[in-house]
Amino acid sequence: MKSIAFFETTKREEQFLRKKFGRNISVQFFEEKIQDVPVQKFIKTDVISVFIYSVVTKELLAKMKNLTLVATRSTGFNHIDVKEAAKRGITVMNVPYYGENTVAEHTFALILSLSRNIHKAYVRTLRDDFSLKGLQGFDLKGKILGVIGAGSIGLHVIKMARGFGLKVIAYDERQNHFLAETLDFNYIPLQELLERSDIISLHCPSNERTHHLLNMENISAVKKGALFINTARGDLIETRALHYALNNGIFAGAGLDVFEGEELVQEENQMLTRNVPVEKLQALLQKNILLKMENVILTPHMAFDSVEAVERILQTTVDNIFAFESGSPKYVVNAV
Numbered sequence: 001m002k003s004i005a006f007f008e009t010t011k012r013e014e015q016f017l018r019k020k021f022g023r024n025i026s027v028q029f030f031e032e033k034i035q036d037v038p039v040q041k042f043i044k045t046d047v048i049s050v051f052i053y054s055v056v057t058k059e060l061l062a063k064m065k066n067l068t069l070v071a072t073r074s075t076g077f078n079h080i081d082v083k084e085a086a087k088r089g090i091t092v093m094n095v096p097y098y099g100e101n102t103v104a105e106h107t108f109a110l111i112l113s114l115s116r117n118i119h120k121a122y123v124r125t126l127r128d129d130f131s132l133k134g135l136q137g138f139d140l141k142g143k144i145l146g147v148i149g150a151g152s153i154g155l156h157v158i159k160m161a162r163g164f165g166l167k168v169i170a171y172d173e174r175q176n177h178f179l180a181e182t183l184d185f186n187y188i189p190l191q192e193l194l195e196r197s198d199i200i201s202l203h204c205p206s207n208e209r210t211h212h213l214l215n216m217e218n219i220s221a222v223k224k225g226a227l228f229i230n231t232a233r234g235d236l237i238e239t240r241a242l243h244y245a246l247n248n249g250i251f252a253g254a255g256l257d258v259f260e261g262e263e264l265v266q267e268e269n270q271m272l273t274r275n276v277p278v279e280k281l282q283a284l285l286q287k288n289i290l291l292k293m294e295n296v297i298l299t300p301h302m303a304f305d306s307v308e309a310v311e312r313i314l315q316t317t318v319d320n321i322f323a324f325e326s327g328s329p330k331y332v333v334n335a336v
């Protein structure tokens with residue numbers, strides 16, 4: 001390995017990473033996404049490391065004749081053409097674990113903000129209004145939390161829920177009865193989870209089976225007045241069903257770290273000058289309507305973003321690069 005180029009890095013990340021590589025390796029850092037940097041600046045590099053907003057295309061891979069490794073600093077790798085990389089003998093590695101507790105903690109930040117009206121109180125006290133009117137919350141203790149997707153993050157949410165005295169039910173296509181017994185929760189069908197939960201929290205991946213898992217057909221099954229939390233992926237719930245549920249008292253509130261069309265928000269200004277498909281404009285409009293609802297909290301896909309989780313991502317990426325170099329790579333996502 002002679003050279004590495006990191007993309008989408010902050011100054012703090014650069015400081016962390018610089019210390020990890022010796023003087024005989026040339027290391028470049030770019031704050032921009034890979035597609036926003038002229039390719040001539042890194043074309044001869046043999047290792048690149050990107051985050052999720054950098055798109056590693058077939059065309060780019062074809063230009064980088066020395067490239068042997070793409071180390072993404074994320075779990076997901078759908079921003080990289082992994083098949084084309086495999087064809088060209090380029091290994092792609094990811095960071096499969098880094099923030100199960102981190103995302104679970106953010107899930108509880110959203111639940112508690114809604115259950116105790118923290119977001120409303122914050123805005124009021126900023127205006128020097130200290131009245132309690134309309135701010136009464138409810139206890140979590142004794143309520144039922146329905147977890148959809150009891151994998152790494154979902155199980156951390158369940159562990160934390162037990163500390164609050166919540167009862168837990170879960171829906172998952174794969175079931176681990178030993179864990180269910182240890183953590184004291186039950187697996188039940190989706191329909192029953194919707195009917196019984198006081199809080200519904202999504203923790204399954206986005207794929208063709210989970211796309212619009214909650215939709216106009218099943219949303220009315222939800223227990224009236226439940227809270228809805230989504231820190232997984234926006235398309236797990238049909239946005240029309242989310243609006244319907246919020247407008248009709250089916251959901252008393254929603255805490256959303258993700259929503260359909262969130263990837264367009266950064267491009268919002270360009271939308272006005274470009275010919276943009278109607279569904280994209282609809283997604284943005286829906287976001288603006290959600291923002292106006294006082295029982296909805298939106299955070300900008302930040303559940304993963306803690307100091308500790310980001311350090312774990314960087315350290316695993318460094319380990320990935322050295323493991324690849326020594327011939328024993330662990331987290332490879334394409335068969336080269």
Ligand code: NAI
Pocket residue numbers: 103148149150151152153154171172173174203204205206209210231232233257258301302303304305
């Ligand atoms: P995981 O793979 O450990 O767990 C996912 C669980 O969902 C598994 O138990 C799986 O069996 C279940 N599942 C899959 N398909 C299902 C279906 N059709 N019906 C019911 N259950 C199904 O994944 P992990 O690490 O817990 O992450 C969950 C999701 O959280 C990720 O896919 C990602 O979308 C999201 N995430 C969000 C972050 C954020 O910053 N907001 C950060 C990291 C992950």
